[in-house]
Amino acid sequence: MISIWMSVIVMLVAFVNGARNEDVIQPCANIRTSSSxxxxxxxxxxxxxxxxxxxxxxxxxxxxxxxxxxHFIPSSPVANESGGISExxxxxxxxxxxFLTCCLQASPVQVAGGVEIRAGYPPESPxxxxxxxxxxxxxxxxxxxxxxxxxxHLLTQYTLHTKIWDSNRNYTYKLPTGVHHYTIPRSxxxxxxxMEIYVEAVNELGEAASVPIILEPVSATKFxxxxxxxVEAVPKRYGCxxxxxxxxxxxxWIRNFRLNLEVQFKTADSSQWxxxxxxxxxxxxxxxVDQCRLxxxxxxxxxxxxxxxxxxxxxxxxxxxxxxxxxxxxxxLDSWVKLSGDQMHKQINIHLFWKPSKQFRPxxxxxxxxxxxxxxxxxxxxxxSSMGNYCTFQLPRKAKKVYLSAVNAAGKSxxxxxxIYQPKALKVISDITATPRDDRALLVQWxxxxxxxxxxxxxxxxxxxxxxxxxxxxEFANRNESSxxxxxxxxxxxxxxxxxxxxxxxxxxxPQTVNAYSRQKAPSVVPKxxxxxxxxxxxxxTWDEIPLDQRNGIIQGYKVFYWDEKGPINVVSAHPKxxxxxxxxxxxxxxxxxxxxxxxxxxSINGSTIHFEMEPFDAVTIVMIVIASGVGMSLLVIFIxxxxxxxxxxxxxxxxPDVPDPANSxxxxxxxxxxxxxxxxxxxxxxxxxxxxHLSFLDFPMKLSKQEDDLWLNSxxxxxxxxxxxxxxxxxxxxxxxxxxxxxxATVIFSSPCRSPPPKEPHVYLRSESTQPLLEAQExxxxxxxxxMATDGMPREQCFFGPCDDxxxxxxxxxxxxxDDFPFLRxxxxxxxxxx
Numbered sequence: 001m002i003s004i005w006m007s008v009i010v011m012l013v014a015f016v017n018g019a020r021n022e023d024v025i026q027p028c029a030n031i032r033t034s035s036s037x038x039x040x041x042x043x044x045x046x047x048x049x050x051x052x053x054x055x056x057x058x059x060x061x062x063x064x065x066x067x068x069x070x071h072f073i074p075s076s077p078v079a080n081e082s083g084g085i086s087e088x089x090x091x092x093x094x095x096x097x098x099f100l101t102c103c104l105q106a107s108p109v110q111v112a113g114g115v116e117i118r119a120g121y122p123p124e125s126p127x128x129x130x131x132x133x134x135x136x137x138x139x140x141x142x143x144x145x146x147x148x149x150x151x152x153h154l155l156t157q158y159t160l161h162t163k164i165w166d167s168n169r170n171y172t173y174k175l176p177t178g179v180h181h182y183t184i185p186r187s188x189x190x191x192x193x194x195m196e197i198y199v200e201a202v203n204e205l206g207e208a209a210s211v212p213i214i215l216e217p218v219s220a221t222k223f224x225x226x227x228x229x230x231v232e233a234v235p236k237r238y239g240c241x242x243x244x245x246x247x248x249x250x251x252x253w254i255r256n257f258r259l260n261l262e263v264q265f266k267t268a269d270s271s272q273w274x275x276x277x278x279x280x281x282x283x284x285x286x287x288x289v290d291q292c293r294l295x296x297x298x299x300x301x302x303x304x305x306x307x308x309x310x311x312x313x314x315x316x317x318x319x320x321x322x323x324x325x326x327x328x329x330x331x332x333l334d335s336w337v338k339l340s341g342d343q344m345h346k347q348i349n350i351h352l353f354w355k356p357s358k359q360f361r362p363x364x365x366x367x368x369x370x371x372x373x374x375x376x377x378x379x380x381x382x383x384x385s386s387m388g389n390y391c392t393f394q395l396p397r398k399a400k401k402v403y404l405s406a407v408n409a410a411g412k413s414x415x416x417x418x419x420i421y422q423p424k425a426l427k428v429i430s431d432i433t434a435t436p437r438d439d440r441a442l443l444v445q446w447x448x449x450x451x452x453x454x455x456x457x458x459x460x461x462x463x464x465x466x467x468x469x470x471x472x473x474x475e476f477a478n479r480n481e482s483s484x485x486x487x488x489x490x491x492x493x494x495x496x497x498x499x500x501x502x503x504x505x506x507x508x509x510x511p512q513t514v515n516a517y518s519r520q521k522a523p524s525v526v527p528k529x530x531x532x533x534x535x536x537x538x539x540x541x542t543w544d545e546i547p548l549d550q551r552n553g554i555i556q557g558y559k560v561f562y563w564d565e566k567g568p569i570n571v572v573s574a575h576p577k578x579x580x581x582x583x584x585x586x587x588x589x590x591x592x593x594x595x596x597x598x599x600x601x602x603x604s605i606n607g608s609t610i611h612f613e614m615e616p617f618d619a620v621t622i623v624m625i626v627i628a629s630g631v632g633m634s635l636l637v638i639f640i641x642x643x644x645x646x647x648x649x650x651x652x653x654x655x656x657p658d659v660p661d662p663a664n665s666x667x668x669x670x671x672x673x674x675x676x677x678x679x680x681x682x683x684x685x686x687x688x689x690x691x692x693x694h695l696s697f698l699d700f701p702m703k704l705s706k707q708e709d710d711l712w713l714n715s716x717x718x719x720x721x722x723x724x725x726x727x728x729x730x731x732x733x734x735x736x737x738x739x740x741x742x743x744x745x746a747t748v749i750f751s752s753p754c755r756s757p758p759p760k761e762p763h764v765y766l767r768s769e770s771t772q773p774l775l776e777a778q779e780x781x782x783x784x785x786x787x788x789m790a791t792d793g794m795p796r797e798q799c800f801f802g803p804c805d806d807x808x809x810x811x812x813x814x815x816x817x818x819x820d821d822f823p824f825l826r827x828x829x830x831x832x833x834x835x836x
Contacts, residue, residue: 028054029102029112037204040119040153044093048102050084050112063105064112069098093119096153122206123156124148126180126199129210132312133191133221136250141189141217144181145199145210156203160184166193191218223259223314224248226285226306231322240292241322245304247285258282259306262313263291268299268321268365297326297364297408328411329367331360333404335418336458336474338508348397350420353390353472354404364408372403372415388470395420424507428454434498434516440490442516445483446500454479458501458508461486463494464515465549492519493552493602520553520602529560529596529610532580537588539612542580543596553600562594588614 033046048064064086066073075086086102101114124147131143143160160173160182171188189195198212226245234240243263247254262277280289294300301319333354341349352371356362371384371391383402384391395402403415432446444459457477462469477484490496495515502509527543534540541560558574560581572581586592595609 027051027113028104028110031100031102031113031115033100033115033117036116037118037120037154038093039205040096040121041092041094042119044090044100044117046088046090046100046102046115048086048088048113050104052084054112065103065105067101067103068095093117096120118154118204120153120203120205121150123152123201123203123208124150125208126158126201126210129197129199129213131184131197131213131215131217131220133217135221135254136224136248139186139191141184141186141220142181143184143197143199147180147201152203152205154203154205156201159200159202161198161200162188163196164190164193165195166190189217192216219309219311221308222312223306223308224251225315225317226261226304228302228304228317228320231300231302231320233323233325234290234292236325237292238296238325238327239294240290241294241300241302241324243289243291243302243304243320245285245289245317247306252285255285257308258284259308261289261304261306263289263302263304264316265291265294265300265302267295268301273303294324295361295363296324297362297410299323299365323365326408326410327363329360329362329364329406329408329413331413332357333360333369333406333416334476335404335416336460337418337420339420339423346397347394348399349392349394350402351390351392351469352384352402352404352418353469353474355389355474360406362406362408364410367406367408370405370407370412371418372405373399373401374403390469390472392469421504421507424504424509426502426504426509427512428502428509429500429512432498432500432512432514434514436516436518437485439492439518441485441487442490442496442498442518443483443485444498444500446512447482448502451479453504454502455505456503457481458503459484459486459498460501460511461496461498463491464497465494490518493517493521495548495551515554517553517602520600522600522603522605523552523555523598524550526596526598526605526607527579529594529607531612534614537584537586537614539583539586539614540580541583541594545579546598551600553602556599556601559597559599560594561597562592564590564592566590586614590614 028051030049030051031046032049034044038044046066048066050064064075064084066075066086066088068090073088073090075088088100090100095117097116097118099114099116102112104110104112126145127148129143129145131141134140134142147156147158155177157177158175158180160175162171162173162184163169167190169188171184173182173184175182194214194216196212196214199210201208224247226247229244229246230242231244232242234242245261246252259282261280261283263280264273264277266273278291283289289304291302299321300323301321303316303319305314305316307313334357335352335354338351338353339348340351341347354369368385368387369391370382371386371393372382373395374381383395384393399420401420402418404418405415406413428449428451430447430449432444434442434444437443442461446457448454456479458474459477460472460474462472473486473488475484475486486498495517497513498516499511499513501511523546525546527546529541529543532540532542543558546555555576557576558579558581560572560574560583561569562572562583563569564587567587570583572583574581583592583594591611591613593609593611596607597604598607
């Protein structure tokens with residue numbers, strides 16, 4: 001745009017200031033340059049000569065200045081401006097296009113003349129010239145080339161030159177600007193005659209030509225993709241296929257050409273074509289191609305492509321399939337045995353998995369597998385048959401091996417011996433990890449505690465969301481290996497269970513298992529938060545476990561974010577296995593919001609927000625609790641004080657009962673008044689002579705007979721039931737006979753009712769077995785045999801207190817000695833005066 005305006009300005013100035021000569025307007029100055037087109041960065045020299053007939057300078061001194069576009073350029077010091085001549089030198093012209101003007105110093109400055117200078121580079125030689133012949137509809141020869149990497153900044157013209165040697169004809173084709181290819185019509189070339197072709201590039205700074213190529217147009221032909229007519233097995237030749245093919249319909253006329261052909265194969269269960277195609281040289285389209293060294297009984301897909309001599313290859317044809325002849329399976333099967341069931345049972349469950357080894361060849365599309373045993377009583381030869389890769393069956397515990405064979409329509413493979421080892425309770429695998437290598441592979445690593453007895457490892461994996469055993473896969477590892485890369489069918493975001501088993505010479509050890517994902521992402525759901533427990537300033541939140549099919553990865557942890565209306569956001573983390581958190585130091589009468597974030601290695605997801613409020617303690621409730629606690633404590637203190645310092649004898653008797661001392665006990669009366677309630681004396685330290693123990697009274701209507709006397713004597717060992725009182729206990733309130741906890745020390749037997757006058761017959765005293773302990777440190781004062789001390793007609797030989805083998809009254813014994821030795825009997829002595 002600037003150059004256009006400068007051209008206009010120069011022309012206007014020349015029209016105003018110029019001299020009219022024969023009606024032709026001429027500028028006031030002439031500018032001469034070395035060249036108007038120069039290499040970029042080269043020096044430029046220009047000279048300005050003012051015309052003598054230029055009106056603005058007639059009779060005046062001339063002052064000249066130079067401008068490059070709108071920039072001032074100092075003139076050369078050798079310039080002679082007095083004569084109207086000025087010279088300028090530009091050491092490096094760095095513009096691709098600019099206007100150089102010569103101006104007169106006046107008011108205003110007037111342009112005397114100007115010239116446009118362009119700069120650039122000479123053209124590069126065209127590169128990568130190639131030509132291709134098209135034999136489809138209209139036969140043509142298309143040539144193309146590269147212009148080079150250097151931008152010339154100048155208009156460059158390309159010309160294609162051809163020369164046919166046989167006919168000595170030359171052709172030249174000029175191309176439009178910017179076009180670097182050209183299609184030669186069929187009339188200008190001969191298919192089977194060699195020709196020379198090159199390209200020439202020309203601009204204002206020079207010209208350059210490409211390296212010429214010499215070719216036969218037919219050898220530059222790129223054929224259309226050929227067509228496979230049929231793929232079939234070669235009769236009586238295993239592993240061979242015959243391919244019948246032809247060229248496309250437009251090129252079918254080329255029947256006698258000998259072409260080069262390439263064939264590539266792939267099996268039906270493979271997604272990759274063979275790495276190195278098979279080359280077949282100089283073959284006519286009418287001749288089939290035989291390809292051998294293929295697998296037996298295998299379905300193959302085939303593709304072909306063609307070219308003539310060194311011409312470009314055609315595109316690959318569409319694929320066609322064929323099946324080679326079948327033969328019996330060959331090679332070995334890799335197997336993996338697992339046992340289950342009760343170890344004490346006679347039968348064991350066997351899970352047998354297998355897969356083809358690298359040497360195994362099924363040699364058929366339909367292969368089944370048979371598991372058999374030999375020489376086992378009660379077991380048939382074949383125990384399992386399957387079309388898959390596993391089998392489950394039962395065998396006696398003493399079975400040591402089975403045989404696995406592959407079978408097809410052509411025959412049966414050699415049996416593979418499979419050893420059955422009992423599992424060993426040895427745990428030597430530790431620290432197992434599984435990390436993804438890509439979407440289809442996992443790196444499994446482990447450590448072994450003891451490798452001296454290990455002969456290898458088995459790595460087993462299966463999808464956890466599916467129960468089909470056919471999806472179980474396994475690989476073997478050597479004893480020196482501690483890692484392996486497992487591949488095949490891993491789905492992203494799905495969990496897989498990976499187990500590593502140690503192999504010993506005589507069994508399989510305990511495995512270590514880990515869950516893994518080939519790719520992870522955030523879980524699909526977030527569990528709902530529930531409030532489990534709330535107290536004062538704490539709250540416990542819980543949630544359910546995320547279902548396995550919605551985790552999309554290994555859960556790394558839970559985070560609960562919570563905040564109130566005024567406070568900051570707080571975060572509490574929970575272990576993946578806990579599923580609970582406790583929020584502490586919460587403010588009362590504050591509304592809180594909370595949500596949970598669940599994270600895996602592949603991402604995180606936030607759950608919905610919940611709201612909760614901490615309820616304060618009611619002031620009335622607190623006061624009531626304090627009052628109730630104070631009242632209860634006061635009552636307890638009062639009760640303890642009253643119990644300790646009370647003079648109430650009955651109350652003290654309940655808490656501190658008076659234990660009687662049989663050695664210092666006495667009975668004062670046997671009257672009806674004595675049966676009333678009496679209480680122990682707490683006013684002195686002397687033993688109570690009345691409250692001894694439980695006294696019971698039995699009435700006998702008549703004198704004991706000899707039989708009854710023997711009965712009493714025989715039952716003297718257990719007389720506790722004789723203490724059941726007829727008149728009631730005279731001392732212990734609430735006494736109910738033998739049902740009481742009190743046990744009598746003695747039973748006094750009367751022959752008449754207790755309220756009747758004293759009997760004439762002497763009383764009988766029976767000792768009762770008591771559970772009340774006596775003082776162990778003191779010697780018992782009671783003799784083994786008690787005698788009635790009354791002297792009113794009772795014979796001394798009678799003995800009524802317990803069994804006594806040597807109870808013989810001694811004649812002439814001093815009664816005083818007996819009273820001193822038996823104070824208890826003295827207390828029980830009854831005379832007529834006391835009865836009164």
